[in-house]
Amino acid sequence: MTNDYLNKLNDSQKEAVLHSDGPLLILAGAGTGKTRVLTSKLAHIINTKQSFPSNILAVTFTNKAAKEMQSRIGNIIGGAVEGMNWLGTFHSIGAKILRYHSELAELRSDFTILDTDDQLKLIKEVIRMEDIDEKKFPPRFFLSFIEGWKNKGLMPNEISAYPIEIFGKGKSTSIYENYQARLQRLNCVDFGDLLLLPLHILKTNDEILNKYQKLFKYILVDEYQDTNTVQYLLLRILSQKNNNIACVGDDDQSIYGWRGADLNNILNFEKDFENARVIRLETNYRSSKNILGAARSLISHNKDRLGKELKSCDDDLGDKVKIRTLWSAEDEANFISEEIENIQHSGKSLNNIAILVRASFQMREFEDKFILKNIPYRVIGGPRFYERQEIRDVIAYLQIALNPDNDIKFERIVNTPKRGIGATTIRLLNDTSKKINTSLYEASKKILETDELKPQTKNQLKNFIKLIEGWNNKIDKIDHVASAALILEESGYINMWENDKSPTSETRIENIKELIGQMSEFSSMTDFLEHVSLVLEIENNDNIDKVSIMTLHSAKGLEFEMVFLPGMEDGVFPNQKSLDEKGNIGLEEERRLAHVGLTRAKNNLVLTNACRRRIFGSWSPSIPSRFLSEISDEFIDQEILYSNQIIENKLYEQLEDTTHKISALDRLQAAGYIVENDYEELQTEVNRITDIGQRVFHIKFGYGIILSIDIDRVEVNFEKAGKKIVLASFLEIVNNE
DNA sequence: TCATTACTCCTTTTT
């Protein structure tokens, strides 16, 4: 192996790779060769024998990034990377540590990882025990608190120091405790535990901590801006001895605040790690000057930044960033598909085109249109393979076969396919299991000894228990692929889909076959099940020319010749909920997300917004995203693609029901969408309700009398609902009476 | 027990 990799780097990249000991933060903007630096650095450490591969901890956020890094290092140092035992996602590395020391968390080493659905089921159970009204306090709120605590690295007994939410009768703490206890009894962990429990083990066991501190001579971290507190604490505690931690990140691309990512981790790096060196990578090898200029002008509106400027290495400016305004979301999809057809006809590859959306509900419009127009596309991200119903069912069967006491899985499959074991029976099983403190499986056996069930039900349950017993006996003795096939056959599960007439059943069977196919790559059933929730991803390794549709979050790290960003509308992007919940911090994160979107494009970038779109099934008006006006004009080529006739006919109608009429009008006027007299006319419309004492009707509150008026806000004394302040636009004037 | 229907609340983003 040669030092060839060094020659491919620019000066600051080289500096980052050659920096040997002590903390290092590489601030790498979009498209500045961050992955190249990281992999070269890894290769360099191995190449110069500063460390064995097995003594390097290299963490990424996604499996994709981990795989990518693995193969790139392989390319540099030649052949397979032997001994890179500690390269993986935070979660998979956490799982690995946890499995080695599971007894310290009172788990068996073959614990299973619960997905979000199962988590929710579990929390619901816990809530019911606490006598809390699910309607008033939705279970997922508790779950998000627990997730929040786990993201901060707090065990149930540590949250007293942290302001406890009053939410849910102040029972959040005990719910967290019970939830953990329940997980433990099921020999399960959730995603958060994969980080929290290893941290706890390291914090409370000096010997073990020592071992890992010695083990990891070098620590490399990808996407440092997206680390949350537990991840930060893990990195800190592990790096304390050797102090060789190198993090790559971009504060302008921090987009996982909602998952607990703390931008302060990267902003405070120099304070947190003594004598830290910071190297900036600012030469962008991806995008044209115009695109970079647009991205730069947008992100400059953020305050929380370390500051860095992307410089293009292109000589010419390239095309300007296109902004197109369409009438409706459907028109928007139409426009984009026409653009794509043009590219298609010019003979260019569709693989170079991506449509990046803020939220997945936006994808539908495009899928519909593409199917109609026969434009090949792929959806990236979307529902994870193992989250599909049929896959989860199959896995539940396999887990039950391995461990019949897994209640969550038991409940999932006991009546799938239908065995006539319904809610009533399950309730009885649950009660019994609580009474005699055993699993549902054991409780079923007990009940079968009695006459509590109707003969028919009893018989069905008996058969089911017998099946499980049989599988459980055989599973260690025969090949895991064969036993999976046997289980699916005997349970009648495959049969169920084969007899199913719905259009999806065929794909489901395909998916199950795919899953079984994957199994042979693992050495045993346990091994397979351990990996299934963490790393299993079925790649759509098709080489067919297709347009990619994905969310902005899953687009991070990718690049395309041409990028479309539809739905540039306030409320959609920036997302309303994000603004409501997090205010300016939320807005800045949305802006970073937009920045990620813009910087995915190499040569062509098209932003579109529609004036109307269906939200929750009903038409809602949309105003252009504030991000559009934050991009400097010099980089933009803007056009409105609907006729004046349409404006006159429809804009009025659109504005009439907008909830923020006044501000919407101002915005639209500022954006040049309305001519002066339209504006006045609409103002009059806003002010049409002027009479105090006027009788009015409100769709939700019924009839009432106007008490006072403040521009578009009206105080009404409703006959049934009492005094309320409502928007004028929601009131109908009632004339007679 | 299961199927149908009425009704609610909703939806951001993912390991």
Added chain:
DNA sequence: GGAGTAATGA
């Protein structure tokens, strides 16, 4: 417009 849930009927 759709998923999940509660109520209702077969």
